[in-house]
Amino acid sequence: MSVLDAAPGPVAGGPVAAATAPARALSRRLPPASVLASLAVLAVVLLWSLAPGLVTGHDPAVGVPDDKFTAPGAGYWLGTDHLGRDLLTRIVHGSASSMTSALIAVAIGVLAGGLLGLLGGYLGGWVDAVIGRVVEVLLAIPGFLLAVVIVTALGYDTRNAAIATGVSAVAVFARLMRSEVLRVRTSVFIEAARLSGASAGYVLLRHVLPNAVRPVLSLAVLQFGIAILVIAGLAFLGYGDPPPASDWGLLVSDGREHLLHAPWLVIAPGLVIAVVVLSVSRLSSWLDLGRNR
């Protein structure tokens, strides 16, 4: 703790120095083991999403009826469901949809929220007041309920669930971006750029934005994990693609009927969600820490 406090950088060297400091720290040593493990988990999921056929030899939609409700073991690592379909295969084939929808959600949050925060923080005045009120209203509605309302209006499928999740995350990005812009806006180098005759747009893109990127990136990574949970929750309630899709939340909801005699159908996909989200959040807190180094 005291090492972090005593370190020069953000305070002494200004935001520009802060941006290069983590790069130096990176080259000096490898990230902690937990971060490496998280990266490995995400690499595996990425592989699942891009090339599901490479990882498993089973068919995600067609099962072997004789093998239904096989407990996890050598033949089926995570067991089979009520149609004899391999659960691991279904999880692997569901990962592309789960990951893409979380990505869409975060992209909406970063772009829309970032733009709102940037405009509000930089322009100030009535623009900031109006945007601030919108953000306040979005924050006042519990996020999951807001997502449910939006997906109701758009129609139930996974893509719409992703959009709904993204819209419910707009406010947190807008708030962070605004505070970052306000922090950077008063710096001496921004004043210098303005005095040297740079246009508002140039200062915004060239000086304000790059300095606000790192905290927003860290939040984006964290929100990616939260989006996975929210989208899984929506899918669990049946607001995503219907079966035979195998989104992770849907798999848990399908397995629910068989909880008593085949608990792995709930626990395995549930744990996969938990492990992926935990890895993402570990990565985010590591990125966030880098900001203070």
Next chain:
Amino acid sequence: MSVLTPTAPGGPTGTLAASSAAARTARRYASFALRRTGQALIVVVLAYVLVFAVLAAIPGDPISAQLDDPQAGYSEAEKAQIRAFHGLDRPVLVQLLVSLGHALTGDLGTSLSTAQPVTAMLGAAIPSTLALAATALVLAVLIAAVLALASRLLPEGPANTLVRALPAVFLSTPNFLIGLVLIQVLAVTLGLFSLVEPHSPGSTLAAALTLAIPVSAQIAQVFITALDEAAGQDYAEVALARGLRPGQVVVRHLLRPSLLPTVTIIGLVLGEVLGGSLITEAIFGRSGVGTLVQKAVAAQDVPVLLAAVVLSALVFVVVNLVIDLLYPLLDPRLRGKEDLR
């Protein structure tokens, strides 16, 4: 009261100045409280408008699927009459203004699917959700307090690392997984409560625990950070140097300054509790506001959905308003500085 404000030195003029300063502080607090309350009201009204606008985007009108069902056998005249009763024949903007006007006087309209007044449906659903949410919040604060205190009191080592890692694990676990595992372990294996009685104390406690675990993680994270920060202050080191045991230092010197950010986060996580009750009630088969929302979504019952969501926003805003107004009373450092917030 005069203790709160810096007293001017010197005899009778001093006390006079002090009392007028106290009056000024009180006046400033009153205007701050009034402004905050006004802002909160506006936020709730705007939330109503926003949710109304989003739900207005449902293609067609929300009742047509129900009315056009041949099984229902409505004549065209009857359909028009029902639409007119719900005000669906008017332009959307007029519908919004009428419905907002009614909502402000406490009339939340009529359900499109049950034809009951929405207020009655909400009224029937609230007690169960209130019991669930309140129990969950209490459990979450207890779990967070245990984790935070353990993080300060356990010596550095694997146990401490584990305690500090737990919030991230809690936060990453989907609440439906927690709920289903609790059902499997507590109800099925151990037989601690019956699944047929979802509102029994045992079942309520298990449902509340489901909601509480992810929420406790957020509170714990803030609490732990605040305690660590307080522990780094000079006065904490002095207290240790004076020979106080670590436990005494935590209780006497670290707890109070850590409570403020902790109270803030408790207000903010209320949103997760209200949103999470949707899934929790579904898993445990409880009736409540969450179940009402789910049914309203399935039936595209706009008035019910609108009312339930705005009610959640109202609860969230009011609780956070109260916390906001309590700040200057909790923390002497903030008194008289309301304008800065």
